[in-house]
Amino acid sequence: MTVGEGRRVTITAIAAEAGVSVPTVSRVLNGRSDVSPQTRERVEELLRQHGYRRRAARSRVSASLIDLVFNDLDSPWAVEIIRGVEDVAHAAGVGTVVSAIHQRSTSARQWLQNLRARATDGVIFVVSDLSPPLLAELRRLNIPMVVVDPAGVPAVDTPTIGATNWAGGLSATEHLLSLGHRRIGFIAGPKRLLCSRARLDGYRAGLEAAGIEVEEELLFQGDFYHESGFAGGAAMLELDDPPTAIFASSDQMAFGVYEAVRRRGLRVPDDISVVGFDDLPEARWASPPLTTVRQPLAEMGLLAARTVLRLAQGEEIETPRIELATDLVIRDSTAAV
Amino acid sequence: MTVGEGRRVTITAIAAEAGVSVPTVSRVLNGRSDVSPQTRERVEELLRQHGYRRRAARSRVSASLIDLVFNDLDSPWAVEIIRGVEDVAHAAGVGTVVSAIHQRSTSARQWLQNLRARATDGVIFVVSDLSPPLLAELRRLNIPMVVVDPAGVPAVDTPTIGATNWAGGLSATEHLLSLGHRRIGFIAGPKRLLCSRARLDGYRAGLEAAGIEVEEELLFQGDFYHESGFAGGAAMLELDDPPTAIFASSDQMAFGVYEAVRRRGLRVPDDISVVGFDDLPEARWASPPLTTVRQPLAEMGLLAARTVLRLAQGEEIETPRIELATDLVIRDSTAAV
DNA sequence: CTGAAAGCGCTTACAG
DNA sequence: CTGAAAGCGCTTACAG
Numbered sequence: 001m002t003v004g005e006g007r008r009v010t011i012t013a014i015a016a017e018a019g020v021s022v023p024t025v026s027r028v029l030n031g032r033s034d035v036s037p038q039t040r041e042r043v044e045e046l047l048r049q050h051g052y053r054r055r056a057a058r059s060r061v062s063a064s065l066i067d068l069v070f071n072d073l074d075s076p077w078a079v080e081i082i083r084g085v086e087d088v089a090h091a092a093g094v095g096t097v098v099s100a101i102h103q104r105s106t107s108a109r110q111w112l113q114n115l116r117a118r119a120t121d122g123v124i125f126v127v128s129d130l131s132p133p134l135l136a137e138l139r140r141l142n143i144p145m146v147v148v149d150p151a152g153v154p155a156v157d158t159p160t161i162g163a164t165n166w167a168g169g170l171s172a173t174e175h176l177l178s179l180g181h182r183r184i185g186f187i188a189g190p191k192r193l194l195c196s197r198a199r200l201d202g203y204r205a206g207l208e209a210a211g212i213e214v215e216e217e218l219l220f221q222g223d224f225y226h227e228s229g230f231a232g233g234a235a236m237l238e239l240d241d242p243p244t245a246i247f248a249s250s251d252q253m254a255f256g257v258y259e260a261v262r263r264r265g266l267r268v269p270d271d272i273s274v275v276g277f278d279d280l281p282e283a284r285w286a287s288p289p290l291t292t293v294r295q296p297l298a299e300m301g302l303l304a305a306r307t308v309l310r311l312a313q314g315e316e317i318e319t320p321r322i323e324l325a326t327d328l329v330i331r332d333s334t335a336a337v
Numbered sequence: 338m339t340v341g342e343g344r345r346v347t348i349t350a351i352a353a354e355a356g357v358s359v360p361t362v363s364r365v366l367n368g369r370s371d372v373s374p375q376t377r378e379r380v381e382e383l384l385r386q387h388g389y390r391r392r393a394a395r396s397r398v399s400a401s402l403i404d405l406v407f408n409d410l411d412s413p414w415a416v417e418i419i420r421g422v423e424d425v426a427h428a429a430g431v432g433t434v435v436s437a438i439h440q441r442s443t444s445a446r447q448w449l450q451n452l453r454a455r456a457t458d459g460v461i462f463v464v465s466d467l468s469p470p471l472l473a474e475l476r477r478l479n480i481p482m483v484v485v486d487p488a489g490v491p492a493v494d495t496p497t498i499g500a501t502n503w504a505g506g507l508s509a510t511e512h513l514l515s516l517g518h519r520r521i522g523f524i525a526g527p528k529r530l531l532c533s534r535a536r537l538d539g540y541r542a543g544l545e546a547a548g549i550e551v552e553e554e555l556l557f558q559g560d561f562y563h564e565s566g567f568a569g570g571a572a573m574l575e576l577d578d579p580p581t582a583i584f585a586s587s588d589q590m591a592f593g594v595y596e597a598v599r600r601r602g603l604r605v606p607d608d609i610s611v612v613g614f615d616d617l618p619e620a621r622w623a624s625p626p627l628t629t630v631r632q633p634l635a636e637m638g639l640l641a642a643r644t645v646l647r648l649a650q651g652e653e654i655e656t657p658r659i660e661l662a663t664d665l666v667i668r669d670s671t672a673a674v
Numbered sequence: 675c676t677g678a679a680a681g682c683g684c685t686t687a688c689a690g
Numbered sequence: 691c692t693g694a695a696a697g698c699g700c701t702t703a704c705a706g
Binding site: 357358359360361364371372373376 | 691692693694
Binding site: 020021022023024027034035036039 | 675676677678
């Protein structure tokens, strides 16, 4: 399969419709400065409407590529998403271009320039903050995109794929409650991320349903990384009335809690229960194996790839926002009080 | 920078040199069947010699891409290598196409077909077994390649980038010896991999230098994955005279040993010392933090990318085999007997 | 700022 | 199996 086979518009067609010459359209396409603003706007509008994409003359072998963009390639779950995307793309004869834009605008600009040159079929973003000018540019180029695990409220008309973070937060909390825990600490992710807030709210909902008040001293503000889990765990263990369980809203923070517990000479789950969120591959092989909320990362990547390929084919997507189910995986880090 | 800027050969030039028409060269290029074997061979030879690569008419924006190929995307160190490669490629305006070929020849064929369509600038392999026909085809297409952490003895004239596995095995062993350990277990990686054998030999060399005999019952055959580390650790702990330290030749196996130790109700490093190999990001945040031999994976990726880009520019590579230094990182999983 | 003209590198019928 | 011809989609001077 090659993406976007059918009758694609040529610049000749666009030029005719816009009432300008072919070279003029070419200039707009290449971002040359010597085009009047009105002309540029009219042509761009048409390019967008028709979903124009550059194609080599007579060539049926248009290199099909999709771009998969991360903030940084330092998270262990990146590879899970890559795996899902690559799987679908590979089968469709499409290459997966992986990039990290590091939140730096120079890097993003560079990336965008490369993107144009390689005439990508679509973009999957796994980044927390998309700069509006970047998005505008992509829309101008009429490049299909989908956003995985959106951080904030995403722009309209961009399909997003996430997980049921709220439900995951709730189920982890209910699990701990069912084991008899009443003092349950929570280590949150960055506030600006939607998924962080949803997990926290799931935790709150669980406690409230059990008639337990949420205590400030049992809430710790983390950032999803190990260090903050360690700090949060250490802080809570030092309380006069420490929690009997800690729910860290990422696996990495849960491992940080493990280390805080160990440093105190205590044991998981004998002295304190720990729950994570993500189910990274290493969760299964932590000591003890970590009870955690599984996020189907590979499946999210899979779905994102399918969606972007469909968009590239010009199909309409009926459900612009999808949340895949999370799943509580009970292992050995949780026990009855 | 765009790779291979300079004067690239066109099919017109090739046709002239071969004494055939342009359409004939085009046919060879596209793998059409209606070309006589002699003609095909002559043309292919010239294409190879000149390092021909398809280019869009008049277009200076040739999409620069390098391919990064793994067996599977299930190893936590894959992302480390991706990071290194992406870093260099991104800066050079080159896209990084990540693929997994899953050792299945159908998948490899599919990949090769996609590769041709996208006119890659070069390929970095991180795979243990390259099928000879695949290699032959790549060579025929004149695509530069480099192999990272070669599994077996690599084909001549393909640059390889590895790590000093033997030295790493030695230094880990010496570290344990210096702590007073005399009974040191070893969990090996797959025998067919060069790196496995080098690590094992480093371990042997260390023991021999200290006048200690290598005991069969302290050697366990693993496969680099968690399960085998767990099995190896469990088996050794059941010995009448168990080791006081275990050197697992991958971090994942070391984590398996952690779990075997925990299941026995013992503690690392109080009851037994454990050393790993790789220094994955999670090694630092294991409980306890893992003493391990660091392999500079990101740097290996970096170097591989630089090398393949240089080859793509037509440069000669003076040192076809490079081994980057490993480094013993001492953390909390090792202690004096 | 724009277009007519020339041209690029490649591919596709068509004819033999 | 091969080539002369036509043509594709696009870009680049050049002229105004």
